Amino acid sequence: MSGLDEILNLIETQQQQGEELILKAAxxxxxxxxxxxxxxAQTAYEDFMHRSKEQTEKxxxxxxNSADAEMKRRILACKVGLIDEAIEKTVAKLKALPDNEYFQLIIKLAERHxxxxxxxxSLCSKDLARVPADFESKLNESINKKGGSITLSKEAADIEDGFILSYGLISENCSFRAIIESEKDEIRDTAARALFGR
Known part of the structure; x- marks a missing residue:
């Protein structure tokens, strides 16, 4: 083999070794x-999964919490509706009382106020037309305990039921609806206890 062939072989060997080193390094x-x-990628995946899990839990x-709040709101609305319905039924029952019981109730309410x-x-026109003959005397018999007296007005009051009680320039609306409005919280609490046992 000539010197040139040896040089070429040497160059080729070195080139192959260089290529192998480059390929190995690459x-x-x-x-x-x-x-x-x-x-x-694994860290990003784990971080994403951790954040996703936290977000999913939140x-x-x-x-x-939203479903619970909505459920409580609906239950409360239902309870308030039932209480209001019970109050309306009570007012209807009071209006439908027989005359004797109705006017006894008026006397008790008048004594209280x-x-x-x-x-x-002053009574409404419907009640004024059906008032018992002895109503005013029974009313005053009850009121005298407090040291006062009441005269029954011949003029009808502009109310549906109950009465208006006037002392000079001061008048108190004692219609059933007005009494319920003035004592709404206490009435609702009582109705809630009766309906829901709380």
Whole structure:
């Protein structure tokens, strides 16, 4: 083999060794880049899954809280509706009482709202037409305990039921609806206890 062939073989061998070294270095670098990429991808995946899990748990908790609040709101609205319905039925029953019981109730309410002075009691036109003959005397018999007296007005009051009790310039609306409005919270509490046992 001539010297030229040896040189060419040497160059070829060196070139092959250089190529192998370059390929080996490139493969090593590619493996390192891939390993680093895999590690970053795994970290990103774990971070995403962790954040997703936390967000899912928060969304679930918020959904549960929202559903719970909505359920409580609906239950409360239903209870208020039932209480209001019970109050309306009570007012209807009071209006439908037989005359004797109705006017006994008026006397009790008048005694409760009376003052120890002279007053005037005005009934609605429907009640004024059916008032018992001894109503005013029974009313005053009850009111005298407080040291006052009440005269029954011949003029009808502009109310549906109950009465208006006047002392001079001061008048108190004692219609059933007005009494319920003035004592609404207490009436609702009593109705709630009776209906729901709370």
């Amino acid at each position: 493969k090593s670098k590619a493996a390192a880049i891939k390993a680093e990429g895999d590690k970053k 969304d679930y908790e918020n959904a549960c 009376s003052q120890p002075e002279k007053g005037v009691l």
